[in-house]
Amino acid sequence: MSALSRRATLGVLSAAVATALLAAGCAQTKQADSGSSADGVETGPGVTDSVIKLGVLTDRTGPFAGAGKSIELGRTLFWEEQNAKGGVCDRKVEFILKDHAYKTDQAVTTYAQIKDDVLALDELLGSPEIAALSDTLNEDKMPTLAVSWSSSLLTNPYVILSGTTYDIEMINAVDWLMRNKGLAKGGKIGHIYLEGDYGNNALSGTTAAAKEYGLSVVESRIKATDTDLTAQVTALNNQGVKHVLLSGSSAHTASAVSIAEANGFDMTFLGSNPAFSPALLAGPAKAALEKRYFGVSSVAPISSNGPGASALRTKFTAKYPDQIKNASPFVGYGYGQGVIMHSILDAACKKGALTRDGVLKAYYSLKTLQTDGLIATLDYSKPGKTPAREVYIVKPDATVAGGLAQVQDLFTAPFAASFTPTR
């Protein structure tokens, strides 16, 4: 080793140490995570004397951008009104919104960006993103309202579900089909489902219901990239299936229903909550959908006459008059999440702890939560248990607000009331 390079190595080391120390001196340490405010309320990250900041990790540019935007409209409606009334705990609620474009790596980086500045996540959209962040949420003790209804999320104590899970939706749907649409014991029921958490969870509900009610299930698994479901629908018809459950995207729904209509198959379709979008009624599948399709959902359609939905419809029409036709159930969902978050924060305030721990404790103390029928009755008293078991049955109708009309008010099938997911 020459003298020059040895001196160079020494130089590297000393310069590095010097820079590191200098940087450390200048660096701001974020230790002031919790403190106490003037009104005696213990405060956590994102909370000051006048503001509570919540994070929103959503999809603005990916496949679920439509759902993300609808939720945002609902959330804005709720919090603008609530903040005008003084907010919660004498503080205004503000949001830091980030787009993860339905990509797991961007969800992880955007989360890292906002985690120290927010008290909780008001929205984390997408099953893969929730799964990718699950351990991190645990470690950061970050209360998170999830936009996904899979029972598999129930294992994480920090993830808050706000509705009926996919499996219980399907059990209720099967029950309703048997009572109203001529599905009889010993009969066959088809289920076209998307591979992945959402589809699998829905299918597990169908399988359990079929066992309970003495039906046989004909499974048909699809991928997100499948756009033409001719093969699947034809195969189901050939096997004599007259009732088909759908747990895919709205494009899958449009394809399946149109194919049955075009071929004159005698089939009734019933889809999970994400399987329908009001935009379908502006397309060629409109007639077929109105004739053959029903949906199951724990969120009231905005056209519903229930008190929660009616009030929301009035407010929505006043603020966004030109968008009422396309107001999907996600609007109601966003508004309902506002109600839930408000209740949690209010309870946390009353206990004097606007910290992450305080928020989580407040959430578990909520027990029964009503949203005037906007979302099914929620019960948070048992950690790890499904929070809601009721559902609405809806059907497409281009003449009403949001394109969905209520067919059946909130109900719970007896088997859905007792069902426990296996994992």
Added chain:
Amino acid sequence: MSEPRSGATSGPLSTATSEPPSGAVVTDPATVAPASPRPRGRRRLVVVAVLGAAAALAVPFVADAFWLQLALFAMAAAVAALGLTLLLGQAGQLSLGHTFFLAIGAYGYTYLAAEDGPLGSGLGLPPALAAVLAVALAGLAGLLFSPIAGRLRGIYLGIASLGLVFFGLHILDNAPSLTGGDNGRSVPVFTLAGVRFAADPDQPQYVANVLFGREQKLWYLFLIVTVVAYLYFRNLVRGRPGRALRAVRDRESMAEIIGVPVTRYKAYAFLISSMYAGVGGVLYALAFRRVVPEAFGVALAVEYLAMVVIGGLGVAGGAVAGAAFVSWLPPVLERYSVHLPGLATEPGAAGINPSVAAKFIYGGAVIALLLFEPGGLAGVARRLRRRTTAQQ
């Protein structure tokens, strides 16, 4: 044009990108001559190296979690991209299946290091050993695929290797005890020589008054791995194997005539490339801390192709810069796009919102770069260097 680049070099990856002071010698790997730097060049090299190393060591003290997390992703991507640029740029084999090997590294490490439990099976090996074995596993997979690669060329090989990605996704979704299924699995914490590369909420560690959590510790680990991967690549490319690979790339029959065993070198390229992907995969898993199937889809395979093309094919510094470009620009634009004027920030308002604007800018930057400098970021760097040497 050099805007995105200079933006990138100011951040935590500065060592990796400002490393090529010696790269001043390597202009085109195809025409590499043994370097004999002048004394003045050597001194400048030392100065740059000192500053680079100092900056790199200091980064965890100044950067926040967002930048560190981004840097972790970028370094994982850089290592994997080095593998792809070796395969595509040096050996001339198009692969769209790079994420498959990445997934083997990531899931391999997770399986080997995880304890056997109710959430999935595992071998519970020491993490360092698990990482090495996972890389070996990725290499083995590459070797197994190489007979197919030996028979196919160009776009045909690209399509065939794309099949690997679908095959991989199918396995990931359908072997839950191994992979955790749709919901993925937690990645075991990496430990080496008694250091746990994770945050310790109960006993927070402070170094010079800065909280040293997971990202800070991982930064140093990733940095070392990336620098070693970079130097190994350059060494390989300059030596006999590199010349042989380029001969195979440029004309197979000629390579055969001058005595290069073509099939063996094609297999060799796949082996090394997939081992690089394996290392990248292990880093990726550690950066993610949970592996989910969605992260290893076709989109990522295309992103890797974009990285090596944007960076400049076959060049080590290019792959690193391309990885930084592709993995940084979208989130950084997303972070700062709210400050752009004239955007619709009100919910429900018509017009372009900041997230969409960020996507447009990213797309525009990629197109503009390739339009004006087909040699990618490496080409831009070469131009800048030529200008500075001309001025001297």
